[in-house]
Amino acid sequence: MKEHTPKDETGLFTKKVSRRNMLKTAGVGGIGVVIGASGFGGLLTLSEQRAKGQTKDIVPFYGAYQAGITTEAQDNLYFASLQVTTDKRSDLIQLFKDWTEAAAQMTAGKLIGEASLNKNMPPKDTGEAKELSPSNLTITFGVGPSLFSKEGKDRFGLKSKRPPELKDLPKFPLDALDDEWCGGDICIQACADDLQVAFHAVRNLVRIGRGKTIIHWAQTGFQRTKQADSQKTTPRNLFGFKDGTVNPDTNDNNEMNEHVWVRAGDGPDWLVGGSYMVVRRIQMYIEVWDRTILKEQENTFGRHRDSGAPLGMKNEFDTVDLEAKDPSGNRIIPEDSHMSLSRGDGKAKILRRSYSYADGMDPKTGSFNAGLLFICFQRNPSKQFIPIQERLAKNDKLNEYIVHRGSAMFACLPGAKKGGYIGDSLFG
Ligand SMILES: C=CC1=C(C)c2cc3[nH]c(cc4nc(cc5[nH]c(cc1n2)c(C)c5CCC(=O)O)C(CCC(=O)O)=C4C)c(C)c3C=C
Numbered sequence: 001m002k003e004h005t006p007k008d009e010t011g012l013f014t015k016k017v018s019r020r021n022m023l024k025t026a027g028v029g030g031i032g033v034v035i036g037a038s039g040f041g042g043l044l045t046l047s048e049q050r051a052k053g054q055t056k057d058i059v060p061f062y063g064a065y066q067a068g069i070t071t072e073a074q075d076n077l078y079f080a081s082l083q084v085t086t087d088k089r090s091d092l093i094q095l096f097k098d099w100t101e102a103a104a105q106m107t108a109g110k111l112i113g114e115a116s117l118n119k120n121m122p123p124k125d126t127g128e129a130k131e132l133s134p135s136n137l138t139i140t141f142g143v144g145p146s147l148f149s150k151e152g153k154d155r156f157g158l159k160s161k162r163p164p165e166l167k168d169l170p171k172f173p174l175d176a177l178d179d180e181w182c183g184g185d186i187c188i189q190a191c192a193d194d195l196q197v198a199f200h201a202v203r204n205l206v207r208i209g210r211g212k213t214i215i216h217w218a219q220t221g222f223q224r225t226k227q228a229d230s231q232k233t234t235p236r237n238l239f240g241f242k243d244g245t246v247n248p249d250t251n252d253n254n255e256m257n258e259h260v261w262v263r264a265g266d267g268p269d270w271l272v273g274g275s276y277m278v279v280r281r282i283q284m285y286i287e288v289w290d291r292t293i294l295k296e297q298e299n300t301f302g303r304h305r306d307s308g309a310p311l312g313m314k315n316e317f318d319t320v321d322l323e324a325k326d327p328s329g330n331r332i333i334p335e336d337s338h339m340s341l342s343r344g345d346g347k348a349k350i351l352r353r354s355y356s357y358a359d360g361m362d363p364k365t366g367s368f369n370a371g372l373l374f375i376c377f378q379r380n381p382s383k384q385f386i387p388i389q390e391r392l393a394k395n396d397k398l399n400e401y402i403v404h405r406g407s408a409m410f411a412c413l414p415g416a417k418k419g420g421y422i423g424d425s426l427f428g
Pocket residue numbers: 237239241242243244245246247280282283284301303320338339342343350371372374385388389392402
């Protein structure tokens with residue numbers, strides 16, 4: 001087959017050269033070299049780029065809020081729910097301090113700890129992210145209700161600090177929850193444009209926590225990559241529909257304060273600037289869906305599959321009119337469609353930041369074990385996620401094609417200032 005000769009940005013034909021040959025041509029032997037837009041004259045190592053503040057794919061770790069909540073969703077997720085095994089409050093505090101330091105290093109694209117060539121010691125960093133770009137890595141920490149008290153025991157002197165909103169979610173109709181996918185004392189959400197970078201982050205944090213925490217459950221997640229969709233259109237879920245069209249505007253501080261960030265007076269002061277995260281592991285029966293006619297699929301969501309437009313409209317972001325009727329007087333968007341029910345009167349909004357998962361097959365049925373790790377952030381779950389899910393669980397047309405298998409709620413801590421640590425408002 002004739003090899004395709006690619007054009008560069010100037011439109012000139014360039015000879016296809018492998019990365020290795022390109023480095024040889026440039027006379028650079030080191031790994032981790034990035035070719036700048038200016039061509040070979042702009043060759044800088046990743047660390048040089050960082051020193052010059054030129055890397056574009058670093059999301060700052062320190063700040064008033066934790067990153068990974070209003071951050072534009074990266075391509076990949078590695079999510080871990082942990083159980084705390086130590087009973088010592090001082091261990092827990094030290095762990096959050098160590099995690100903060102490590103997370104700040106990893107999100108800046110650095111390795112953990114000092115590089116050491118001591119062959120008689122295991123290396124501090126596990127190594128698989130060496131030479132990789134920071135990939136917009138964000139690491140978001142949350143604490144579950146069980147950290148505050150478990151089976152009546154106040155392990156860390158935190159019982160009186162539990163916000164009333166931070167509690168196990170009620171059992172919703174049709175829930176088929178499996179304990180193996182529920183709850184957790186602490187969560188770590190790592191998102192990055194590279195799965196190896198996200199996994200490396202959680203792996204190293206879990207390693208630091210050895211002897212103090214264990215993994216309770218963990219899940220990888222993906223979306224289409226930005227490389228595959230340079231226009232960054234709304235990602236599609238595994239049912240082929242655009243998912244994430246209607247979401248509060250993360251660039252609008254008023255909306256974030258109204259719907260996402262916990263504010264003074266909402267509960268205990270330690271959580272001001274944090275947010276409640278709800279996670280649901282929802283299995284999707286993709287084989288059943290694939291046998292469903294398009295009209296029924298569209299009635300299920302209340303949107304057109306192709307454009308993502310509300311039924312009866314042309315474009316994805318056209319205004320939704322749930323009352324609109326066809327000439328026979330029937331609603332164009334069915335009342336039991338996912339959009340009608342999740343929207344309700346439109347006042348309670350959640351910030352959705354979900355990822356698809358695909359974990360091989362279900363050995364009992366031979367079907368794909370795939371679905372959505374539904375993640376949403378909010379200021380008050382009793383007024384936001386819970387009433388929405390109550391409506392969906394009762395009537396949603398989508399329920400024929402999905403089942404909720406896992407569930408957890410975490411309070412995502414406020415951001416840390418340089419010199420402070422994630423959790424200092426809680427433990428301080
Ligand atoms: C309780 C909250 C929600 C759960 C659980 C949930 C599951 C779920 N959703 C989809 C696919 C779509 N959801 C869409 C819209 C939408 N979903 C929720 C909430 C939950 N979804 C809300 C609040 C909204 C926005 C409603 C609105 O105001 O219009 C859509 C439509 C496109 C969009 O706006 O994103 C799709 C598609 C799946 C597959 C799923 C469980 C597997």
